[in-house]
Amino acid sequence: MLSVENAGRRVRDQWVWRGLDFRVTPGEAWAVSGPSGSGKTLLLRCLAALDPLDEGRILFEGRDTETINVPAYRARVLYLHQQPAFFEGTVEENLRAVLALAQHSGREFDQAWISGTLERLGKSPDFLQRPISALSGGEAQIVAFLRGLQISPTLLLLDEPTAALDPEAVGQIESLIEAWQAADPEHSLLWVSHDQGQLERMTSRRLLLGDG
Numbered sequence: 001m002l003s004v005e006n007a008g009r010r011v012r013d014q015w016v017w018r019g020l021d022f023r024v025t026p027g028e029a030w031a032v033s034g035p036s037g038s039g040k041t042l043l044l045r046c047l048a049a050l051d052p053l054d055e056g057r058i059l060f061e062g063r064d065t066e067t068i069n070v071p072a073y074r075a076r077v078l079y080l081h082q083q084p085a086f087f088e089g090t091v092e093e094n095l096r097a098v099l100a101l102a103q104h105s106g107r108e109f110d111q112a113w114i115s116g117t118l119e120r121l122g123k124s125p126d127f128l129q130r131p132i133s134a135l136s137g138g139e140a141q142i143v144a145f146l147r148g149l150q151i152s153p154t155l156l157l158l159d160e161p162t163a164a165l166d167p168e169a170v171g172q173i174e175s176l177i178e179a180w181q182a183a184d185p186e187h188s189l190l191w192v193s194h195d196q197g198q199l200e201r202m203t204s205r206r207l208l209l210g211d212g
């Protein structure tokens with residue numbers, strides 16, 4: 001699914017990582033670990049086509065991400081981080097807004113999936129009408145996941161999405177991701193987390209970035 005070949009990234013004339021070579025096959029869940037500053041976020045941003053490499057290449061389903069159609073790529077490869085951004089309005093308005101983008105034309109708001117998922121997480125039906133500004137950090141992260149997962153990505157790039165959440169919210173996000181992974185044998189992820197217990201629960205392969 002994803003092939004990283006001899007990848008390197010410099011910041012201020014110093015290599016953060018170099019000679020990075022690994023392949024993610026469909027269905028795999030990878031932990032990305034390493035000390036602070038070892039370039040974990042930078043790696044996920046490069047994989048999400050948000051930052052360029054300085055050498056090497058990234059292939060997604062055999063195609064070089066340098067030459068790929070970026071909006072179409074981002075519909076398949078979803079980057080989720082600690083502080084999702086929303087516009088003012090309700091949860092439902094924010095979920096629907098994504099579907100109005102050209103690259104998702106033809107995709108309908110899936111009321112049954114959204115309601116069923118919220119019910120499993122213990123959220124009442126009026127959750128969809130809550131203003132974004134009234135959500136807790138954990139609830140906002142649930143909305144960010146619903147917003148992303150409704151467009152059926154294949155690969156999730158998770159950059160400490162639960163780092164600032166209480167244990168109940170962490171459990172809800174983890175169950176959401178488990179259900180997503182179980183729904184399709186192609187669904188794969190890379191997860192940056194400083195929580196070793198979480199990485200042991202949620203991943204089975206490990207990429208360790210060194211210090212410098």
Ligand SMILES: Nc1ncnc2c1ncn2[C@@H]1O[C@H](COP(=O)(O)OP(=O)(O)OP(=O)(O)O)[C@@H](O)[C@H]1O
Pocket residue numbers: 011016034035036037038039040041042043
């Ligand atoms: N946009 C940028 N401009 C300049 N330097 C950057 C940029 N992004 C990252 N860096 C630097 O690159 C290095 C790697 O940063 P990165 O955030 O990827 O590390 P990390 O392993 O995710 O760290 P942490 O575990 O603390 O989140 C750091 O030295 C950081 O200061």
